[in-house]
Amino acid sequence: xxxxxxxxxxxxxxxxxxxxxxxxxxxxxxxxxxxxxxxxxxxxxxxxxxxxxxxxxxxxxxxxxxxxxxxxxxxxxxxxxxxxxxxxxxxxxxxxxxxxxxxxxxxxxxxxxxxxxxxxxxxxxxxxxxxxxxxxxxxxxxxxxxxxxxxxxxxxxxxxxxxxxxxxxxxxxxxxxxxxxxxxxxxxxxxxxxxxxxxxxxxxxxxxxxxxxxxxxxxxxxxxxxxxxxxxxxxxxxxxxxxxxxxxxxxxxxxxxxxxxxxxxxxxxxxxxxxxxxxxxxxxxxxxxxxxxxxxxxxxxxxxxx
Numbered sequence: 001x002x003x004x005x006x007x008x009x010x011x012x013x014x015x016x017x018x019x020x021x022x023x024x025x026x027x028x029x030x031x032x033x034x035x036x037x038x039x040x041x042x043x044x045x046x047x048x049x050x051x052x053x054x055x056x057x058x059x060x061x062x063x064x065x066x067x068x069x070x071x072x073x074x075x076x077x078x079x080x081x082x083x084x085x086x087x088x089x090x091x092x093x094x095x096x097x098x099x100x101x102x103x104x105x106x107x108x109x110x111x112x113x114x115x116x117x118x119x120x121x122x123x124x125x126x127x128x129x130x131x132x133x134x135x136x137x138x139x140x141x142x143x144x145x146x147x148x149x150x151x152x153x154x155x156x157x158x159x160x161x162x163x164x165x166x167x168x169x170x171x172x173x174x175x176x177x178x179x180x181x182x183x184x185x186x187x188x189x190x191x192x193x194x195x196x197x198x199x200x201x202x203x204x205x206x207x208x209x210x211x212x213x214x215x216x217x218x219x220x221x222x223x224x225x226x227x228x229x230x231x232x233x234x235x236x237x238x239x240x241x242x243x244x245x246x247x248x249x250x251x252x253x254x255x256x257x258x259x260x261x262x263x264x265x266x267x268x269x270x271x272x273x274x275x276x277x278x279x280x281x282x283x284x285x286x287x288x289x290x291x292x293x294x295x296x297x298x299x300x301x302x303x304x305x306x
Contacts, residue, residue: 001249002089003079007098010091011141014052017088022049024145026066028138028169031055032072032189035083036179040148041085042279042305048146053082053089054138056098061130066287072189091141098137109133109166115158115253119268120279123243131156132163144170152178152186153279154266158253180206186280198274205269206247208233209282212267216284221259223247226267226284235270243270243277247284261286 005009014024025048027040044051055078062068075092082090095102109129116128139147147164149157161173179187184206185199194202208230215229223246230245247257251265259265265284270277 001083001087004091005093007141008305013089014142025054026047026142026145026147029089030057031078032074034187036187039179040176044148050088052089053138054089056093057093058130058134060133061127063124063126072192091286094194098198110136110163112159112163115162119244120155121302128159132159135160136163137171139171146172146174148174148176151175152202195277198239202273202278204234204237205271205278205280206238208269209267213282213284216259217287219287225253230269241272245269259286
């Protein structure tokens with residue numbers, strides 16, 4: 001496994017792979033790798049000839065310097081894990097390699113519109129500008145490839161898809177399913193910062209999502225009612241402070257007027273668990289016309305543990 005630290009070496013390595021007729025699978029990460037990242041690597045290896053992983057904690061997407069400082073950095077362990085999965089090349093640049101004028105921000109940044117504005121975009125101003133900018137640079141350096149992203153960061157995936165399409169990158173974006181703990185908590189590099197009690201409490205996010213899934217499948221058509229239900233479930237856990245819970249059109253992240261079954265739906269949630277911000281999401285499916293509306297209250301009560 002080659003470990004490269006300069007943009008020129010990375011570009012040359014992947015150009016050479018394509019010149020020899022091999023396809024490239026790219027897995028962009030910020031390190032602190034876990035089983036969710038491993039699932040992306042496994043899929044990239046299965047679908048591409050060369051598997052390339054980037055590890056870069058991108059300061060441009062952190063609004064809070066303290067949050068950036070606390071972000072886990074485990075490069076040696078990450079490289080050992082990737083070598084065990086047969087990864088061909090790793091790009092692990094320093095900040096100065098990606099942003100030569102840092103701590104001054106780059107003069108050119110990428111700003112995505114509608115998909116980046118609500119939810120995480122509203123709660124973390126500048127976050128998606130930082131994400132889109134670093135991913136655009138990675139795509140420009142990596143060239144034609146398939147790029148693998150986890151669905152756990154569903155809004156990020158939507159932003160990246162829009163950015164790649166609008167700017168014409170020769171990159172196929174592949175979304176991969178979220179990997180979860182047995183109690184439903186989505187794997188995240190931030191989970192290691194949770195205390196034992198906070199870790200237990202964090203499972204309420206998945207309970208809120210599954211309760212909302214049951215409500216939609218049982219006939220609830222009002223997005224506001226689904227959001228209220230999610231807030232109620234999270235409100236039962238005193239260690240967790242909800243930021244938002246919503247049901248949106250999965251294609252553009254807009255909240256529909258009614259859940260009519262004419263569009264794919266996604267449930268989004270974000271909360272502060274102690275000092276740690278966690279996000280999650282899940283699909284939702286509208287019930288068939290024959291679903292009984294009077295079954296909803298009982299089903300919701302079972303799902304929430306009320």
